[in-house]
Amino acid sequence: MSGVDRRNVEMLREEYERQVTSLAESQRRLSEASATAVSPRRELSVTVGPQGVITELKFLSSAYRRLAKNELSELVTSTISDARAKLNDQLAEIMTPMMPPGLDVKAMLNGEISAEKLAPDESQLPPLLRERLNRR
Structure with a gap:
C-alpha cells in the first residue's frame, strides 16, 4: 500500500471514529x-x-x-x-x-412526512445500489 493509500485509509478511519462518537453523543442526548x-x-x-x-x-x-x-x-x-x-x-x-439536508425533522417527528418522502432519490444512489434495487 502506498503512502497516499495509507493516508486515505487513516483519514477514512478517523472520519468513521468521529461519526461514531458523534452518533453516540446524539443518542445519549436523545435518551436524556x-x-x-x-x-x-x-x-x-x-x-x-x-x-x-x-x-x-x-x-x-x-x-x-x-x-x-x-x-x-x-x-x-x-x-x-x-x-x-x-x-x-x-x-x-x-x-x-x-439527517439528509432539507429534511424537515419536526414534520417527520410529527408524522407529517410520508415514508416515501424519507426514501432517498434513486438518481442520487450509487450506480451499483441503483442497479440492485431495480432488479426486484
Whole structure:
C-alpha cells in the first residue's frame, strides 16, 4: 500500500471514529431529552421525557379546583401537548445534523412526512445500489 493509500485509509478511519462518537453523543442526548410546559395561568406544570412520556405532573396552585371537569381536562391535555411540542423541538435540534439536508425533522417527528418522502432519490444512489434495487 502506498503512502497516499495509507493516508486515505487513516483519514477514512478517523472520519468513521468521529461519526461514531458523534452518533453516540446524539443518542445519549436523545435518551436524556425532556421538556416542561406550564399552563398559561400557572395552575399546572407537566414534564415529559423521551418519547413524550409524562414524567411529572404538578398542580402549582389550588386554582385548578375551581375549574369545571371539562376545563380541567382541557388544561391537562393542552399542557401535555405543549410539553411534547417543546420536546419535539429539542429532538429535532439533536437529529437535524444526522439527517439528509432539507429534511424537515419536526414534520417527520410529527408524522407529517410520508415514508416515501424519507426514501432517498434513486438518481442520487450509487450506480451499483441503483442497479440492485431495480432488479426486484
